[in-house]
Every structure is written in C-alpha cells, then in structure tokens.
Amino acid sequence: MDQTPMHEASLTKNPADPRAILSDPLLNKGTAFTQAERDRLGLHGLLPSHVSTISGQIDRRIAVLRAFSTPFEKYAFLRDLQDTNETLFYALLAQHRAELLPLVYTPTVGEACVRFSEIYRRPRGLFLSYPLKGRLRQILADLPFEDVEVICVTDGERILGLGDQGAGGMGIPIGKLSLYTDCAGIDPARTLPILLDTGTDNQARLENPLYVGWRNRRVRGADYDAFIEEFVEAVQERWPGALLQWEDFAGPNAVALLSRYRDRLPSFNDDIQGTAATALAAILSAERLAGINLSQHKILLFGAGAAGCGIASLLVGELEARGLSHDAARGCIYGVDRDGLIIEGVNVAIPGQALIARPEAEAAEWLASGKAPGLIETIERAQPAVLIGTSGQFGAFDEPVVRAMAQHHERPIILPLSNPGTRSEATAGDVQAWSDGRAIIGTGSPSEGGDGAVTQVNNVYIFPGIGLGALVSGATRITEAMFAEAAKALASLRSEGGSDALFPPSEQLADVANTVALSVCKVAERDLGATPPADGWENAIARRRWVPAYRDDLLSVE
Numbered sequence: 001m002d003q004t005p006m007h008e009a010s011l012t013k014n015p016a017d018p019r020a021i022l023s024d025p026l027l028n029k030g031t032a033f034t035q036a037e038r039d040r041l042g043l044h045g046l047l048p049s050h051v052s053t054i055s056g057q058i059d060r061r062i063a064v065l066r067a068f069s070t071p072f073e074k075y076a077f078l079r080d081l082q083d084t085n086e087t088l089f090y091a092l093l094a095q096h097r098a099e100l101l102p103l104v105y106t107p108t109v110g111e112a113c114v115r116f117s118e119i120y121r122r123p124r125g126l127f128l129s130y131p132l133k134g135r136l137r138q139i140l141a142d143l144p145f146e147d148v149e150v151i152c153v154t155d156g157e158r159i160l161g162l163g164d165q166g167a168g169g170m171g172i173p174i175g176k177l178s179l180y181t182d183c184a185g186i187d188p189a190r191t192l193p194i195l196l197d198t199g200t201d202n203q204a205r206l207e208n209p210l211y212v213g214w215r216n217r218r219v220r221g222a223d224y225d226a227f228i229e230e231f232v233e234a235v236q237e238r239w240p241g242a243l244l245q246w247e248d249f250a251g252p253n254a255v256a257l258l259s260r261y262r263d264r265l266p267s268f269n270d271d272i273q274g275t276a277a278t279a280l281a282a283i284l285s286a287e288r289l290a291g292i293n294l295s296q297h298k299i300l301l302f303g304a305g306a307a308g309c310g311i312a313s314l315l316v317g318e319l320e321a322r323g324l325s326h327d328a329a330r331g332c333i334y335g336v337d338r339d340g341l342i343i344e345g346v347n348v349a350i351p352g353q354a355l356i357a358r359p360e361a362e363a364a365e366w367l368a369s370g371k372a373p374g375l376i377e378t379i380e381r382a383q384p385a386v387l388i389g390t391s392g393q394f395g396a397f398d399e400p401v402v403r404a405m406a407q408h409h410e411r412p413i414i415l416p417l418s419n420p421g422t423r424s425e426a427t428a429g430d431v432q433a434w435s436d437g438r439a440i441i442g443t444g445s446p447s448e449g450g451d452g453a454v455t456q457v458n459n460v461y462i463f464p465g466i467g468l469g470a471l472v473s474g475a476t477r478i479t480e481a482m483f484a485e486a487a488k489a490l491a492s493l494r495s496e497g498g499s500d501a502l503f504p505p506s507e508q509l510a511d512v513a514n515t516v517a518l519s520v521c522k523v524a525e526r527d528l529g530a531t532p533p534a535d536g537w538e539n540a541i542a543r544r545r546w547v548p549a550y551r552d553d554l555l556s557v558e
C-alpha cells in the first residue's frame with residue numbers, strides 16, 4: 001500500500017477556519033504549535049500564550065490523569081485526549097504504558113463498554129447498524145477513510161466476560177486498535193474500529209434511555225449472515241488487502257465467521273487464534289520454568305468456548321509437532337465446560353469441543369457416578385500439570401481446585417485468563433496463597449494481589465505483531481502456522497533471570513510486537529511466497545513504524 005498520509009488532502013488547503021486544524025486529532029498539537037505555525041495557520045488568539053513541548057504536555061497530562069480517583073474517570077480522560085490530540089495520546093501511552101495499559105485496555109475498557117453511552121461524546125470509527133443494510137457499500141465509499149490498513153470489528157455480543165453490550169462494545173475495537181498503534185506502530189490514520197450494530201439482547205441496554213445503539217433485539221440466522229457478507233464485500237471493495245480482525249463475537253458466530261472468511265481475505269479471530277498463541281506461549285515458557293516436558297503431561301481447559309477450543313487446537317498441533325500421534329496429542333487435553341468434563345456422545349456442545357472430548361471408551365469409567373465429572377473431580381483423576389480458565393466464571397478456581405492442582409505437581413501452571421478481573425477464575429494472590437507460592441501464574445487482566453512475577457497472559461502480546469507482520473510481508477492470508485510460530489517467538493523472549501515471569505513486562509510490548517512480526521514475515525515467506533526486502537524483514541519492520549511525534553510539515557502547506 002502506498003504511504004501517503006490520509007490527511008494530505010486536508011493539509012493542501014489552508015482552512016478558512018483555523019479552528020479546523022485544532023479539531024482534527026491527527027493534526028492538532030494543542031499548546032505545542034510553534035509561533036511560526038501559529039502565524040502561518042492563523043492560530044493566534046485560539047491558544048494560550050505558552051508554547052509547550054510534547055514532553056511538557058505529557059508531564060501535564062499524566063499529572064492531571066493521576067488526580068482522578070477512579071479508573072473509569074481516567075479512561076474517559078484518555079479517550080477525550082485521543083479524540084482531540086492523537087499524537088499526544090500515543091506519546092503519553094508510550095511513556096507510561098505499564099500505568100495506562102490497564103486503563104485503555106482490560107480491565108477498565110470492560111467498564112467503559114458497559115457505560116459507553118454515558119461518556120459518548122465524539123464519533124470515532126464506524127457504527128454500521130442493521131437498518132443500513134443494502135447501503136454499506138455506498139456508505140464506505142462515501143466516507144473519507146482513504147488508506148485503511150487494519151480494521152477491528154465487533155458486534156458487541158461477547159464483550160470480554162461481560163456478555164452482550166450492544167453498541168457499547170465499540171470500546172473494544174477502539175482499545176485494540178490503540179494497541180496496534182502503541183505496540184506495533186501502525187499509523188492511527190490507517191486503523192478503523194467498526195461496530196456492527198445488529199441489536200442487543202441486553203434488556204438493561206434496551207430499556208436505558210441513554211443507550212446510543214439500535215434498540216432492537218439481535219438479528220440472527222440468515223439475516224445476520226447476509227449483513228456480515230455485505231459488510232465483508234464492502235470492506236474488500238473499499239480497502240482491498242486490509243487486515244480484518246474479528247473481536248468479541250459470541251462463540252458460535254466467532255467460529256463460523258472465522259471459517260467463512262479466513263481464506264477470502266487477510267483475516268483472523270483474535271479471541272480464538274490470538275488467544276491460542278498467547279496461551280501456548282505462556283505454556284511453553286512455564287514448561288521450561290517448571291522443568292517439565294509438556295508431552296508427558298495433561299492440560300485441562302476450563303471453559304471450552306471460542307478461546308478454549310482455539311487453545312486446544314493450537315496445543316494439539318504443538319504436541320503433534322513433538323512427535324505425538326493425533327490421538328495421543330488429543331489425549332493430553334481435557335475440557336471441562338458448563339456440563340462438566342466433555343465426553344464424546346454425551347455433552348459435546350459445539351463442534352470445536354469434539355477435538356478434546358474424552359473418547360467413548362473412557363466414558364464408562366468417567367461416568368460411573370452417573371454424570372460427567374466436574375472441575376475438581378477431573379483434576380483429581382487426570383492430575384493435569386496445566387489448568388487454563390477461559391470460562392468467564394469469577395472464582396471458579398477456588399481453594400480446593402488450586403490445592404488439588406498443587407497436590408500433584410511441584411510447580412502447577414495455573415492460568416485464569418478470563419477478563420476483566422471481575423470475571424477471572426481466580427486472583428493471582430489467591431492462587432499464590434493456596435499453592436503455598438509454588439504455582440506458576442498468568443492472568444488475563446493485570447493481576448491483583450500477586451507479586452511482580454505474575455504475568456499478564458493476554459492476546460495483546462500477539463495480535464499487534466500478527467498485524468504488523470502481515471502488513472510488512474503483504475500476506476494475503478493469516479495462517480495457523482503464523483500463530484504457532486508467533487507463540488514460539490513470544491516464548492523465546494522469556495528472561496532466564498530467575499523470576500517466574502512468562503513474558504517480558506508490558507513496557508516492552510513494542511519489542512514483543514517486532515519479534516512476533518518477524519516470525520509472521522518468515523512464515524509468509526516460507527508458506528505464501530512473500531519476498532523479503534533486500535535489507536531483510538527486520539529493517540522493513542522498523543521502517544514501518546509510525547512514531548508519536550508532531551508533524552513538522554505544517555508550515556510548508558500551500
């Protein structure tokens with residue numbers, strides 16, 4: 001794709017109203033406009049006298065942010081900054097990433113989706129609601145989003161573990177794309193968050209007079225599928241080659257949309273595939289830390305929906321790559337869902353669960369008590385070395401569960417991955433206490449109560465690098481091999497320094513994205529025939545980075 005900034009057009013005109021430049025978040029510099037720019041652009045009188053630097057602005061903004069008392073207030077402040085001065089927003093984020101990540105992303109973004117309508121102020125991205133069906137192609141053609149490279153889309157039905165948030169789900173694509181820019185250096189002008197508003201079955205939203213979405217029950221079945229098809233065709237026509245990330249769709253739609261579109265455009269489902277690579281990376285790191293060989297152990301997945309089944313699929317591939325037969329690899333994995341241990345012919349609820357259903361031959365023994373065993377019984381019988389939670393069930397990993405895990409393994413690996421913290425299967429502090437400090441722990445949201453060695457095992461460690469690698473290599477498809485290699489690349493970054501940390505700290509997410517992107521480029525070269533540039537993929541990745549610095553070309557505008 002060409003690199004013409006999408007705001008070139010607005011710069012070629014000296015706006016009749018100088019306020020236009022101040023209200024464009026991609027051009028605005030606030031108090032950092034220089035005297036020469038103020039002269040040239042007619043900004044005198046519209047700004048206070050002091051001319052700031054971006055670092056002075058960062059210091060001022062972080063001080064103001066810290067004065068707010070709740071994370072939600074801080075989130076609203078940051079979103080306001082993003083919508084008024086995007087360069088400063090990203091400079092602030094880059095400088096204070098560890099502090100701000102839990103605000104722009106999980107857990108606070110969850111509350112922001114629930115309360116989206118309360119703080120809705122300015123448009124960002126696209127709201128494509130079902131009543132617009134039949135017009136999507138024209139709407140996309142008419143809107144001035146010229147060079148979109150990365151789209152993140154949701155229909156808001158499974159927002160983190162918080163369920164159906166309807167149009168409020170828009171907070172998620174906005175947050176994910178902020179991290180594409182912050183971590184992977186994707187130019188924010190080339191990212192586009194999209195909310196497909198196909199209604200909501202959340203009664204509280206439907207009855208709330210403040211709700212900004214389409215007040216209708218969810219459209220389902222063939223009508224829903226046709227709307228999505230129209231959307232994808234419109235995207236392909238308007239932005240051919242753009243990467244489409246599916247995010248926070250409810251399980252059945254998530255799986256169906258991935259299989260329908262994965263071979264038609266560069267497209268992946270972050271909750272299925274990004275999460276799978278993240279979990280695999282965590283397990284590979286933890287395996288080395290615990291000094292075990294995964295292929296000789298059992299892994300238990302609690303909550304076998306979109307994320308859980310995605311993890312199972314990538315794990316089976318990893319175990320096969322280590323020499324296990326398909327059946328032996330499947331046999332290492334146990335799934336426990338709402339109706340207990342998943343058993344063939346008994347309680348397989350969705351197609352993805354078939355991979356990990358215990359075989360019928362085993363069923364008689366497991367079913368001796370008359371019903372499928374629950375979580376703790378499964379732990380006691382299978383003695384897994386690894387327990388992963390993607391159930392959205394707060395507190396499901398209670399003291400007996402953790403103690404059962406710790407009974408059979410010196411270093412049990414326990415990963416309560418559900419988000420936000422209010423939906424996590426356990427807090428890090430509890431897992432540490434109940435395992436007498438022996439568990440290796442990773443939590444989906446930043447952990448509460450754990451020490452610094454508790455890793456945030458979240459797909460933010462994968463998706464920005466997948467996108468960056470896909471763009472740099474020009475990949476026309478996002479393949480399973482890319483996620484498998486990305487997981488290995490992420491696991492290779494574990495510090496051997498003696499701590500229990502599974503991944504580098506969040507401050508290093510930009511380096512992580514580069515490493516993941518490089519692994520994606522290499523797969524694209526090997527499997528899709530992508531041609532590396534003469535100076536290598538690393539340089540191509542570095543060249544692609546947008547950095548949050550003010551543009552210095554505003555004076556040359558004619």
Ligand SMILES: NC(=O)C1=CN([C@@H]2O[C@H](COP(=O)(O)OP(=O)(O)OC[C@H]3O[C@@H](n4cnc5c(N)ncnc54)[C@H](OP(=O)(O)O)[C@@H]3O)[C@@H](O)[C@H]2O)C=CC1
Pocket residue numbers: 158159160161162250251252270271272275278302303304305306307308336337338339389390391392393417418419420423443444445457458459460
């Ligand atoms: N850390 C990370 O990077 C990521 C974390 N996640 C988190 O994982 C969670 C699940 O996401 P996702 O897989 O997409 O959602 P899904 O709804 O597809 O899957 C959740 C699964 O858990 C099952 N479940 C519900 N209640 C129970 C219960 N009491 N016991 C056992 N299983 C139960 C559900 O069954 P049923 O369908 O019958 O309700 C479903 O199969 C969310 O909280 C999400 O935030 C997701 C992606 C990334």
Ligand SMILES: CC(=O)C(=O)O
Pocket residue numbers: 106159160161248270271418419444458459460
């Ligand atoms: C992290 C993420 O994608 C989720 O919880 O849905």
Ligand SMILES: [Mg+2]
Pocket residue numbers: 160247248270271
């Ligand atoms: Mg998600």
